Amino acid sequence: MTTTLSTPRTSHPVMPAAVTPNPRPFRLLRHSLALAKRSLIKTARTPEALIDVTLQPVLFLIIFVYVFGGAVAGSTHDYLQFLLPGILAQTIATGCIAIGVNLNTDLAKGIFDRFRSLPVPRSAPLLGAVLGDIVRYVIVTLSTLAIGYVMGFRITTDPLSAVAGCALAVLFALCLSWLPVYVSMKVRTPGAVQGLMFALIMPLSFASNVFVGTSTLPGWMQGFVDVNPLTHLVGAVRGLFLGSPLGNHVWWTLAWCAGFVVVFMPLALRAYRKKV
């Protein structure tokens, strides 16, 4: 028996006198972090949601390394060294899709009504969701590296560069995720978010330096590959992991990151305000 509401133990729970109309400093940050914690709890509760992003690099690495490795690079080990940074970039880019799918599902639920009836900055739920996903990206990065290590991949530079490479990949995902967040506000179903984002990211990852060097590509495609954000991320990570020439790859990657945030964050926030 669980019904004893008729005899409340206290007349009415007394309010700690903390709900004051004067907002404390860093409200947006505090609220976003509280909401980030919410999405972390959700991720921790449904580890199966991480399967796609952990399984995908395994499949790609095995298929590409053992099937094409010999033909493309002469030896599977050489190809693994070449391919792993590319697979990392591809996986982390597809890993962003989940946030759009989740938000699209979430928005239809009553919990967002609750957020909106509380004195919480309008953008906090979105910021929280994006920040909470950092943990997912770190997991994706580390698990891809771990699989690569088991298969024989070795970082040949120093630990600091290795960390910088990982951090750059996570930052890229964090910034890129504003695109699926925006898409999730604009389309009706989670499936549509998934489909649209795949249609965007797959060409980006194949028309790039992820799988092969780009010197053999036809000229028109070369142009596309040269501006492709994934090309720059892969170039930067390869340089940081393996010591290949970095060129301007890091700067281009950072510029793309800034571009994603500057364009899609305001669009997403505006669409969110309109939608809810």
Added chain:
Amino acid sequence: MTAELVIEAEGLVKHFGSTKALQGVDLAVPRGTVLGVLGPNGAGKTTAVRILSTLLTPDAGHARISGFDVVRDAERVRQVIGLTGQYASVDEDLTGRQNLELFGTLLDLGRAGARRRAAELLEWFDLTDAAGRQAKTYSGGMRRRLDLAASLVGSPDVIFLDEPTTGLDPAKREDMWDVVRSLVTAGSTVLLTTQYLEEADALADEITVIDHGRVIAHDTPEGLKRVVGGQTLSVRPADPAQLPLTAAILAEVSAGAEADEIRKGMLAVPVADDTAMTEAVARLAAAGVAVTELALHLPSLDEVFFTLTGRTASDDDTTTTTTTTIKEEVAA
């Protein structure tokens, strides 16, 4: 005594495409009282609550909560209100405790404050044992309680309850009523929507009846009952042969009104107050009439509407179909 109005709405209008959800609704709730908003499916109850709780902006008209405009001062309004919507608005993946602590953090209670407040509310709503379970494992009644608890985290002055007892069994419903009463005792002002006159009668100081987005009546429960008719006593004698005898006894307790046979073998008569029931039981027993059914009830919403508008609420097909679409949208 002219009490200060905590909730005041004037001429609220809201259209969704061609659906006129609200067509000029006025509401007024003095401090420390309960307003029952009574209306059938699609009347506009939820729309009104969503406007008052800043989730929707009205197309015309305005509303103030504790003196703050719901559109211009939405942020201030959110500081003083608590909302329990018609559909659950807690996070299903989080546990009961995590939900309440999250809302406490968002209300700036601080870490310790949020934890303390969550524990208090869990205790009060008898959810302590289930506090560590994900909300999706809760029963309908537990979810409803968690939802209500969630809207009380900030000890709001003004509480909106949108059909708080729909889907609860009779015992749980009475529990919920007690909660509402103790909130009012503690000084809160409550606006609740319901489809049951009985519920509005049990809780509300005043009742506003709305239909098709318009206020069709506003009165105290007593006043409303005077208009729509008070309580009805219905009796089913075990032996149909005793119907005439039963009818005669009922006529006596109702001070003259004739008993109607409302269904086969079931007699009903309007009565003035609760004492008629005891009276009837005593007289039936004395006359040796065994009964299989005996009940005292208020007019149903259908009857209320019939009296107020001359047509039944449920013979309105458009209303029901549009409401179904909404629920689907919410579920999608």
